[in-house]
Amino acid sequence: MPSKPPPPITMEAVYAAPGYLFRRMQQIAVSIFMEECKRFDLTPVQYAALIAIHTHPGIDATRLSAVIAFDRSTLGSVIERLEAKDYIERKPAPEDKRIKLLYLTKSGAAILREIIPAVERAQARMLEPLKPADRKTLMGLLVQLVDLNNEASRVPLRAEDALEHLGKGG
């Protein structure tokens, strides 16, 4: 029986590959986000971090990285920049000298309120070319895929675990 021939080396194969499409779509998404939000001087990553700190005041950097599925090393510089812009502040934890707790400043809370409409517009624009039914289908499949592939990424999302020690009386 004949063995399967090797796949042809063509750009068409690249253009149809999941990895290529995910990278391309991410580039497009960032581009649209930055365009809608350019008057705010906030990147998508910085936005996600602000939301997480707003939702969980007093979170530390390691737990924050688990909540938004971010590399801890990368997060260090993100936090630094947010602090430099006076959107967040770091306070040492009294009971653990290793930890620094993160809080939104008034400035940070204000920018968050202001930027949200722009973010909503950006998110809508990313899917706009699709028919409404297709948007739902795509998002549904993506949520599934990201969830089922969670452990495949270096920094899996640990939304609940990360918060056990945060005022929930775990």
Place this chain on the structure above:
Amino acid sequence: MPSKPPPPITMEAVYAAPGYLFRRMQQIAVSIFMEECKRFDLTPVQYAALIAIHTHPGIDATRLSAVIAFDRSTLGSVIERLEAKDYIERKPAPEDKRIKLLYLTKSGAAILREIIPAVERAQARMLEPLKPADRKTLMGLLVQLVDLNNEASRVPLRAEDALEHLGKGG
């Protein structure tokens, strides 16, 4: 009539946002690619560049950036690294002193042949958690979305345009 209330600020909203899901999926895709291909010392981007140079020998950096939808600045360092690994070589164009033409070396052609099965495995693994029918649906929608949003990215894909001057006799 009552105006729509502002959306709540929650992590759930972030987790369901297209931009967040695209970023997350890209992280996962890169992670899987690197895992399957770690013995080859090639990144996803370097792989795409090699394929494009293989398909279009003698392409220059600017056209290459259009063919794989890459920033020209970024591409400079990618080319540098591929050249340092002796997978490609740069030759000055005789009729235009600004341009350097890109060619695969024997080493580059060899690594390409060897890595392809690993890349195929990686691409398959990214979609593996979904049912076969859902994989097709997702890829179909993504291809559409990336194509229809092409102009929204800073470096739109220009597959055909870029090759008008390359042995096709315009």
Place this chain on the structure above:
DNA sequence: TGTTGATTGACAGTATACTGACGATCTAGG
């Protein structure tokens, strides 16, 4: 022909993203 405008590759600067390592610190076990 000579100048204008566009293109090419290169560079500096910023911002993710990941690997691996490190000292400081905390926790558990003996």
Place this chain on the structure above:
DNA sequence: CCTAGATCGTCAGTATACTGTCAATCAACA
């Protein structure tokens, strides 16, 4: 109490990704 292991923030190193700029070069036009 004291040490072994774990955790925390940080840092160095590499690799995308984008913005903006620059000199060299080329093409087109007056």
